[in-house]
Amino acid sequence: MKAIGITATDTEFGKTVVSSCLAAGFKYLGFDMGVFKPAASGCVRTAEGRLVSEDAELLIKGAGLTMAQHDDVVPYVLEAALAPAEASKLAGVKLEPAVMKKAAAKMINSHKLTVVEGVGGISAPLTDNYLVKDFFCDMKLPVIIVVKPLLGNVNHAVLSAYYAQHEGLKVLGFIVNGWDEENAGVLEHSNLYYYEKLTGLPVLGRLPVLNKELLTGPDMLEAGKIAAENIDLQRIYKLLGDGENE
Numbered sequence: 001m002k003a004i005g006i007t008a009t010d011t012e013f014g015k016t017v018v019s020s021c022l023a024a025g026f027k028y029l030g031f032d033m034g035v036f037k038p039a040a041s042g043c044v045r046t047a048e049g050r051l052v053s054e055d056a057e058l059l060i061k062g063a064g065l066t067m068a069q070h071d072d073v074v075p076y077v078l079e080a081a082l083a084p085a086e087a088s089k090l091a092g093v094k095l096e097p098a099v100m101k102k103a104a105a106k107m108i109n110s111h112k113l114t115v116v117e118g119v120g121g122i123s124a125p126l127t128d129n130y131l132v133k134d135f136f137c138d139m140k141l142p143v144i145i146v147v148k149p150l151l152g153n154v155n156h157a158v159l160s161a162y163y164a165q166h167e168g169l170k171v172l173g174f175i176v177n178g179w180d181e182e183n184a185g186v187l188e189h190s191n192l193y194y195y196e197k198l199t200g201l202p203v204l205g206r207l208p209v210l211n212k213e214l215l216t217g218p219d220m221l222e223a224g225k226i227a228a229e230n231i232d233l234q235r236i237y238k239l240l241g242d243g244e245n246e
């Protein structure tokens with residue numbers, strides 16, 4: 001009945017991969033997992049004309065759910081690869097925050113822990129008046145920010161963390177995506193240092209670059225093991241505290 005929101009300093013930074021690995025990692029530890037995304041853009045149209053979210057597909061695989069639950073995992077699917085606010089205008093669809101919240105609550109209430117992937121960054125517009133942070137606030141979701149050990153990312157990490165906190169969100173910390181321990185040099189290590197020093201928030205894990213097969217195979221068991229070894233899952237669960245999200 002608990003849930004975590006996953007955001008990132010930028011789009012395409014690995015929210016889906018990290019969320020799916022978190023779900024698989026907690027599942028590896030024996031948790032019953034849910035996954036959710038309030039709206040997905042850039043969805044693929046099947047031969048039957050149905051829109052399918054590739055993000056939802058990976059989230060489902062990570063949590064060990066089935067594609068029959070696709071619409072429970074993501075209530076809105078949009079074809080254009082734009083923020084939902086804009087993609088929905090092109091599709092002539094009105095996105096209702098109430099629909100997103102009701103679907104999220106249903107998923108959260110059905111599982112011990114649910115990983116909720118945001119869309120884009122923390123201030124990405126779901127509608128013109130409803131941003132990702134509003135959805136996370138309404139659902140009382142503590143958030144983890146996915147970052148990458150790249151030049152310039154410390155600035156984006158600090159801005160995202162402060163903005164989220166200013167908007168009333170509890171930020172649990174960061175997960176560094178694409179960590180390469182063997183080749184990590186001054187830049188990468190200094191990023192780790194400054195994420196923590198400048199925000200007072202912990203780095204909760206460092207997910208390595210995963211072989212493609214671990215993400216494209218029939219399940220995420222191996223990815224879950226890697227997540228459990230490289231992300232402090234117990235600490236994340238403890239940080240969620242005693243409160244329920246619903």
Ligand SMILES: Nc1ncnc2c1ncn2[C@@H]1O[C@H](COP(=O)(O)OP(=O)(O)OP(=O)(O)O)[C@@H](O)[C@H]1O
Nearest residue numbers: 008011012013014015016017120178207208209210
């Ligand atoms: N740790 C990783 N190992 C291997 N590939 C990764 C990893 N993290 C991300 N990728 C790849 O990088 C790309 C972007 O990742 P992902 O789709 O998770 O980003 P995102 O933040 O969810 O993007 P969006 O904002 O579109 O939802 C994908 O092709 C994904 O497979």
Ligand SMILES: [Mg+2]
Nearest residue numbers: 015016055117
């Ligand atoms: Mg994604």
